[in-house]
Each structure stands twice: as C-alpha cells, then as structure tokens.
Amino acid sequence: MSTLTQQDTFQAFLAASPSNFPSVRTTGKESFISQGLPAVKAEEYKFTNITKKLESSIQNFSPALPLAVSAEQVKSALIEGFEGDVLVFSNGSFVPELSSKIEGVEVSLLSGKEDTALGSIAKPNKDVFAALNQASFQDGIFISVPKKAQIEKPILLLSFNGANAGQVVQPRVWIQVGDFAEVTFLDQSVSLGEQSYFLNKVVEIKGGINSQINYYRIQNEGKNCVEVSNIETDIQKDAKFTSVNLSLSGDMVRNNLSLNLLGSNSEGNMYGIYLLNGKSHVDNHTNVDHTIPHAESNELYKGILADQSRGVFNGKIFVRQDAQKTNAFQQNNNILLSEDAIVNTKPQLEIWADDVKCSHGCTVGQLDEEALFYLQARGIDKLTAKGLLLYAFAGEVLEKIEEESFRNYAVGLIQDRLGSKF
Incomplete structure (x- = not known):
C-alpha cells in the first residue's frame, strides 16, 4: 500500500490539529478515515487520480506555516482599478494587520467563533478532502454581513501561497450574509515560488432571505500546485447567488461547487472558464440541489484546451420530489486546440418532480x-x-x-x- 493511503501516515498530521472546535474536528476525522483517499475506480474521481498525484508530489504531509507578507507585496498584487476592501491570507492564515477594517462587516478569526456551524453546509461526508480540512485546518476566517447591509465596495480575499515542497495549505472560510443584504466577494491567489504543495480549501456561504451574493474567483496557482476546493452555498427564499470561476493554471485542480436552493424564488448561477495549456489538469464538479418549488438555476462552463492539458466537467442537477415549477439549465462547451488535449464531460439531471423545465447538454469541437x-x-x-x-x-x-x-x-x-x- 502506498505511503499516503496508510492510516498511520495521517495520524501525526491529524494529531497536530488545534484543540478548538473539538466536536467539529472529531466528525471530520471520522468522516475522513471512513472514506479514505479516492481509489482509482472511485466514480466521483474517475478521471482525476488525485491520490496518485498526492503520493508522487507530497512527500512531507505537514501543515504549511504562514509566510512573511509585506504591505508592498499586497499593494503590488492589487488589481488595476480596484476600489474595495482587502482581506489578506498567507498560506491559508488570515493576516489582520495587512487587511482592511470593513465598515459594517464583522471579520474575525474562526478560533473565536466556537458556535459557528462549521461543516453544516460543506458536509464532510460529501467529499473526503472537505473532511480532511475540517479535521485539521489550523484556523480560518469568519465573515458576517448584517441584515439589510448594502456593501457597495467588493471584498477581495487575497491569498499568498508558497509552501515548502510537500506541505499542505488549508484555508477555511465561513461567510454569512443576512436577510436583504448585498455583497460581492473576489477570490484571488498569488503563488510565491514553484514548489509542489497541496492546497485544500473549504468555503461555506450562508445566504439569508432575499440576499444578493456574488463570488468571483480566479485560479492561477503555480504550475506545481495540487489543489482541491470545496465551495458550498445555502440559498434561501428570494435570494440570488452567482459564482464565476476562472481556472488558468495549476498541476492538478479539482473544484467542487455546490448550491443548495432552499427557498422559493431562489436563484443560483454557476459560470466558469478553464483555459488550459501544458499538462494542466482541471476537474470541475458542480452540484445544484433544488429542494423547494419555484426556484431557478443556470450553469454554463466553457473550456479551451491546448497542448497535453486535460479538462473534466461533471455537473449534477437534483430536482427533489417537492420542487415543482423548477427551472434549471446546464451547458458545457469545449474547444480542443491540440490532438493531445482531452476533455471528459458529463452533464447530469436527476428529476423526481413532474412539473419542471430542465435542460442540459455538452459540446466538444475545434x-x-x-x-x-x-x-x-x-x-x-x-x-x-x-x-x-x-x-x-x-x-x-x-x-x-x-x-x-x-x-x-x-x-x-x-x-x-x-x-x-x-
């Protein structure tokens, strides 16, 4: 059995976890151990053998420590024309002294929020890497937008990542947006160095009634980074959530994005581009769960693949029995610019209601x-x-x-x- 798949390999790593959130961490550990890393034939990771990649790239499975980040580095990383607030992270750890004090928004370390319902949205039993993060993240950030707040300026989550070879970076983010509130988040990473490290990210977003949330993300990690992200959102009555994800670089990247439509007249939108060259491998797994009548979801992912790159798209739409009058759209389109580029696409619908409008499709061409x-x-x-x-x-x-x-x-x-x- 390979090194990473042996249970004792993880005992020291899990044992190094902080003592806060004891019940949350216990649940994460139990879920991680029961699932184990994905086997070669695991259906959810059929085209993305991330276990093999981790075994070959991550020899020193240990937590990455924060790197020194300067105010000048933050300034130089800011997008031209950006006018908003910035929350800075170093190897997954929040750096408050380099971050904005956002008027009307509560921002704090998760370690001071023991009552936060971590794992209640991004459930650890849904993905083994979400379980690993829940069991062993060092600390995280808590962001709360109060009821009726209109946050006009975007909030930039600016992450500097540059772990030593084989180390693990595990950001943990909890975002809650109150009823009738509006906010836009920008998620940007800056890679420091070209070492092979593992980035294992979990973001949980709890949207209130009639809230409006945008989450825009650019993945442009170093070419040797192995990454898994689990981003999951609860969307309540009359609320709207829009995600746009752009994947441009990385060794092997797996994006798990899930939307839970929990109220009538809720709307979930998922858009993405993966623009790949070299030997980059990006796997987008999306999940939309329609649980209530009169909800809408829209999904469009597009891929442009060159050289020996590989793209994977697996989109699932669930329409529960009670979710009548659902309107769901899903489409994945791809252009291959090389004979060696590969894409595996599998849009899926699982419908248990009979009064719905649902469509899905995919194209692959030149x-x-x-x-x-x-x-x-x-x-x-x-x-x-x-x-x-x-x-x-x-x-x-x-x-x-x-x-x-x-x-x-x-x-x-x-x-x-x-x-x-x-």
Whole structure:
C-alpha cells in the first residue's frame, strides 16, 4: 500500500490539529478515515487520480506555516482599478494587520467563533478532502454581513501561497450574509515560488432571505500546485447567488461547487472558464440541489484546451420530489486546440418532480474553420483571428462578472494567454 493511503501516515498530521472546535474536528476525522483517499475506480474521481498525484508530489504531509507578507507585496498584487476592501491570507492564515477594517462587516478569526456551524453546509461526508480540512485546518476566517447591509465596495480575499515542497495549505472560510443584504466577494491567489504543495480549501456561504451574493474567483496557482476546493452555498427564499470561476493554471485542480436552493424564488448561477495549456489538469464538479418549488438555476462552463492539458466537467442537477415549477439549465462547451488535449464531460439531471423545465447538454469541437477563413479574408492574420474567435467563445462567461475591475483583470489574463499562446 502506498505511503499516503496508510492510516498511520495521517495520524501525526491529524494529531497536530488545534484543540478548538473539538466536536467539529472529531466528525471530520471520522468522516475522513471512513472514506479514505479516492481509489482509482472511485466514480466521483474517475478521471482525476488525485491520490496518485498526492503520493508522487507530497512527500512531507505537514501543515504549511504562514509566510512573511509585506504591505508592498499586497499593494503590488492589487488589481488595476480596484476600489474595495482587502482581506489578506498567507498560506491559508488570515493576516489582520495587512487587511482592511470593513465598515459594517464583522471579520474575525474562526478560533473565536466556537458556535459557528462549521461543516453544516460543506458536509464532510460529501467529499473526503472537505473532511480532511475540517479535521485539521489550523484556523480560518469568519465573515458576517448584517441584515439589510448594502456593501457597495467588493471584498477581495487575497491569498499568498508558497509552501515548502510537500506541505499542505488549508484555508477555511465561513461567510454569512443576512436577510436583504448585498455583497460581492473576489477570490484571488498569488503563488510565491514553484514548489509542489497541496492546497485544500473549504468555503461555506450562508445566504439569508432575499440576499444578493456574488463570488468571483480566479485560479492561477503555480504550475506545481495540487489543489482541491470545496465551495458550498445555502440559498434561501428570494435570494440570488452567482459564482464565476476562472481556472488558468495549476498541476492538478479539482473544484467542487455546490448550491443548495432552499427557498422559493431562489436563484443560483454557476459560470466558469478553464483555459488550459501544458499538462494542466482541471476537474470541475458542480452540484445544484433544488429542494423547494419555484426556484431557478443556470450553469454554463466553457473550456479551451491546448497542448497535453486535460479538462473534466461533471455537473449534477437534483430536482427533489417537492420542487415543482423548477427551472434549471446546464451547458458545457469545449474547444480542443491540440490532438493531445482531452476533455471528459458529463452533464447530469436527476428529476423526481413532474412539473419542471430542465435542460442540459455538452459540446466538444475545434475552432470553426469557416469563421477563421472569414476573418482572414478580411485582412486579419491567422493568429489574431484565432485569438478573436476564442475570446468571443469565452466572453459569454466573462460578461457575467459585474465588478468592472475584476472583469477587466480576467479579460486581460485571458487575452494575454490567447495572444501569446494561440
């Protein structure tokens, strides 16, 4: 049996966990031990053999310590034109002295919030890596937006990651947004160095009645980073949640995103782009759970894959028996720019109600040669024409980002990639 799969390998790691949240951590440990790391034939990780990747990349399975981050590093990492508040993290640990004091929003360490219902949204029995995080995260951040608060400026979660080879970075974030409140979160990472480390992130978001929440994220980790993220949201009556996730880099990346529609007239939106080259591997697993009548979900993920990269999309929509009048849409479209690029796509619907409007589909293809010829015939060189077509393909997702500076930043990253590579 390989080193990582032996139970005693994890005993020292789990034993090093802090003593706070004892019942939460016990549940996480029990769930982690009962599930074990995904086997080769595990259905949920069928096309993403992350256990093998961890065994080959992570030799020193130990918690990563915070790195020294300067105010100058924070300033240089800020997006051009960004006007908002910043919460800074170093290897998953909150750095309050470099973070904004956000007016009208409570921000504190999780260690001072023992009554927080950690694991009640991102349940540890749903994913073994969520269980591992719950069992052994060092500390986390608690963010509370009060009832009726209108947070006009975006809140940037700025993470600096640069663990030593084989170490584990485990951010833990709890966000609760009160009834009738509105807020936008931006999630951005900066990699310090090119070591092989494991980033295992859990974000739980609890939205109140009639709340409006945006969560925009760019994944651009170092090329040797192995990453798993579990982001899960409870969406109540008349509330709206929108997620946009852009995956651009990393060795092997697994994104688990789940929306729980728990009230009538709730709306959940999930949009994503994965723009991959080299040998990057990105797996997007999404889950939308319709539990109540008169709710809506929209999902659109697009992939552009070059070289020997690999993309995986597995989207699940559950419509429970009581969830009549559900409206659910799911689509995954992909363009392959290389004969060696691979995508595995599996949109799924599981419907137990009979009065619903649900659709799903996927496409895998290459650039439209007729459109490419059309642009070239009008004096546009082939490289530029390809870039224009690919940018137009991605633009349908990018336009979902309402925060202007973050959208411009994302557009710039994608244009740079398309222009220099394709």
